[in-house]
Amino acid sequence: MVASTTVTQLDDIERPSGAAAEKAQFGSDVVAQTLRDAGIDYVALNPGASFRGLHDSLVNFLGNRSPQILLCLHEESAVGLAHGYAKVTGRPMAAAVHSNVGLMHATMAVFNAWCDRMPVLVLGATGPVDASKRRPWIDWIHTAADQGALVRNYVKWDNQPASAAAAREAVLRGVWLSQNAPMGPVYINLDAEMQESGIDAELPSVDASRYLSTARSGVDQETVSEVWALIRKARRPVVLAGRVSRDEVSWHRRVALVEAMGAKVITDLKVAAAFPTSHDAYAGDLRGRNGAATLEVLKAADLVIALDWVDLNGTLTAAFGPAGPECTVIRVGLDHHSHNGWSMDHQAHPPADLVVSTDPDRFTALMIGSAKLCGTNAKPARACTPELSAQDGKQLTVEAIARTLLHFLGGRQSCLTHVTLSWDGSYWPFDHPLDYLGSDGGGGLGAGPAHAVGAALALRDMGADRLPVAICGDGDFLMGVTALWTAVHYKIPLLMIVANNRSFFNDEVHQEKVARMRGRDVSNKWIGMRMDDPEIALADMARAQGCAAFGPATTQAELESAITQAIAAVEEGRVAVVEVITDASYPATLVNALTGTTKG
Template identity: 25%
Template sequence: MFSKYTTSTAFLEALQEAGVSYIFSNLGSDHPAIIESLAEARQKGIALPEVIICPHEMVALSAANGFAQITGKPQAVLVHVECGTQNLGGAIHNAAKGRVPVLIFAGASPFTQEGETLGSRNEFIHWIQDVFDQRGIVRGYVKYDNEIRSGKNVKQLVHRALQIAQSDPKGPVYLVGPREVMEEEIERVIITPELWEPIQPSALPSKGVKEIVSNLVNARNPLIVTSYLGRNPDAVKELVRLSERLSIPVIESVPNYMNFPSNHPMHCGYLWNSQEQNELLSKADVVLVLDSDVPWIPLKNKPSENCQIYYIDIDPLKEQMPLWYIPSKHFFRADSYTALQQLNELLEQIYIHEDVVHNRWGIIEKFHNEQREEWMKQEQYREDVITPEYLTACVREIVNEDTIIVNEGISNYETIYRHIQASRPGSIIGSGAGSLGWNGGASIGVKLAAPDKMVINLIGDGCYLFSVPSTVHWMARRYKTPFLTVIYNNRGWKSPKLSTLGVHPNGVAKEINEFWVDFEPPADLAKIAEAAGGAYAQTVKKPEELKEALQNGLKAVKEGRSAVLDVYLPSIKSEGERSLLKKDNLLPKGAS
């Protein structure tokens, strides 16, 4: 038993009761009571979540994010007042938009200054870090925020926060506690965690099930589009079952999980920032959208006006997106796994034109095979340059059933999905959001969640720098979470360049080849990880060095040491220069 039972003690006990394994922490002057409770627990062998020291808050929340994506279980992140809250940066956006459950706790500056109670102000920073609305910093991103005002009901607040975080649509929650409140000595709090379970998954109405099934059965060219259904591996099995029963092709739009096996004959590719009309989407007469924020970008790629669209999602109104709509006949708030079970059960009971299904299977399988043949051509080895397609194909060779891919390739995001050929549920994840730098902390979280798995982190050089690699690799060494990082290094931010060309394809920026996004002269990115965390570091500039380098990195990770391979692709600057030379007929004959 604790010699002194405080609000902080009850807070930590509540996390333990709720099944939290880790507290990703960046501690400060607001946490003395928590530190005392943690220290006494260690001294006396009292079980509490393990503290993971995180020198940067972005990495802390990204690690909690990655852990929850693999396990479905929320973890805790402790940060220092409003400064630490702001230093969470884009990670709070990622947790919110990616619908990842996590509990964030921040202290607050003491509210007394003359020793009226234990924890009163005794450092100059307590005045500087006192702000009017600390919770308002994250209110636009969290599902729930509250202030702990007494230790007497702190466990109820923690369990309620975690109940909300884990109920669909899942997401982050935020609690704050002033120093004096966290120091308050109280009677031991007893609570029944089973009374705070998340809300049960919702199902389709029976009328909706019948209508969707009827339209799919009678469609000539049905299509399924999904993005994050694969967060539940069981939902993938049900989706395969539906697709196979009716020979329905599946497209993954900006996926952040493996939603449908890439090697399945009904898998028909990916949508990203597609600038051309997708053939299957344009021909579809019925489209079933399952768990997708952006099933297509309607400016250049959308279904026909006569297409019947049904939309099933845990968040069908996208209430946190000011501008969002698609022309769906019906919107259903339902859990995709539950909904697919309902659809499949009804399909077992009705008559289906088997000849139609059989003929469609042949057509779609042919489409699938031709698509894969085209992708394979892009993977060809070249003596002069390492292409992202070839790099991904080489990574694919070292992937097995015990591998988890972390993908934050951004300008190469679709390339990675196409050529890694993920076909197992849970074998690949993305952030599902737009604040770059998630990858490093997420890889640590994934490794903590699945210590027996090989974690391979595929990223661009911009994302690598955003991830705070010095913190990431220090943590990876300290907490024995080694993983392999492969940097798709084009020496700059290619995505802003592509965005500019998407709006101004023949503008002045293209004419003079200046987008203000290049990283020349390049940093020695791999050496950052070596210096901070003792990682194996290798820069790869020649195609003939690539496969051996990947084996070197794999060997280092298996021996317990992280590895970073900085692989040079054509630079964004040189790509532009070559296009200008080609335009002006200055390239040698036959050059491309």
């Protein structure tokens, strides 16, 4: 059980002295108050002069409470924290980024949140729009004519309000848009002059909740009846369970619907847990050692219902070829509302016989109506722990890490906040919506640590008795390691295991494929990939952030000892990192999935 770290205990961290201002006096005070009214709990930030007004308001007007500042060492980490938080809660956290340069740092993290359809409120700032009020040099290089253009193609909405009243509306609209399906990040650019200018009189009070109502996407009874008619005709229905919420009631509804349909279920490791892997109806995921068998289940389907499935066309093509499936395809989701002409994250346009434009959770609820929500065929996957076997001098693998960690967790509830690219779905059972939170969304390396910290914060605040666990690759860890300082500073318990194969190995796989295609020397694939001579001391880098660090573990015995100590450290409320030296190879099935290879 993770040691309880309550919000009360955190009141001692970065508490301002003196009396807080009693009423809003400046434009930034209005912004800060609106953040509180909108239910924003935190503002993750790396400090910047362009939002010094807002920073002062958060501290000296609100007292650094609701929202509380979370100091990050990089803007990318700030947005990544907010992304990880949203993965657990489904609600936005704010991330403040400094002017155009901070936004440039943060763009990859914004893109990850966009592709992952996660709500994040990104607050930017700019040097005074009125050129006569800019400081020489610095305000000029930190002011852009259209700063929102940097991210406009991968946010749901952006705005640059010119007054306190407009800023209040922008924050309320931004929060509302970000958390309505299809969810995603929004960007609000706060003019420095607007922040620092006094307000003549307090704005009329508003009830923020009336501006944040969830938009309900409906499905008429005729559509529900049509879907049920197709289900009754089907003999081999398959549900592709994609992007769905972490809501436990919706999880049980999904199981009940699948059982009522007599369907098989396929999931995707790119997104969070959507169905219990121990259930008799679970057919697996399409990548990894069991992918071929899972694909056969899809090939045999006479009805496919896709619940906001990522890359539906790619999946159908893999099963049925370029001509597409002969069976009926029902596509459920609202993702088409986010598609634009800049980002290709929407994937190829899939064939579908019926498109149901609603949130998948709402679709499930409407389909089962008043059906009983409990009593499933799920098996208690954690009733036993995997047996450990000697490695016989072999290098450790990601699978060995998974089996060892699962063994020593001993039935404790956990949350996989992140896994390596080489992870196989068969390594770990998912039987709760918080068992696994999915990938980084946009394939942006370096997101794992920040996502883990944000998710761990959310789990701590909601009182979830779950041990947050991140399995990161060495490249991912190296690019995002400073996010761990924030976890240590704010006492956010977290276990991170770094699978260190001392290479950007995914690209070795690609270089090998290119060399084979061109008839060239495959043995050169490591050049420009390997991180050795000198070897990087990853455990020492974790210690430098204040973490309890263990390793590098090179043997099974060392791995077991390190994991045991690390779990104990996390249960004491600490951040623990285990470095494991792993084999620089991927299973053949994974290599094929990553490169599109079908032979050899």
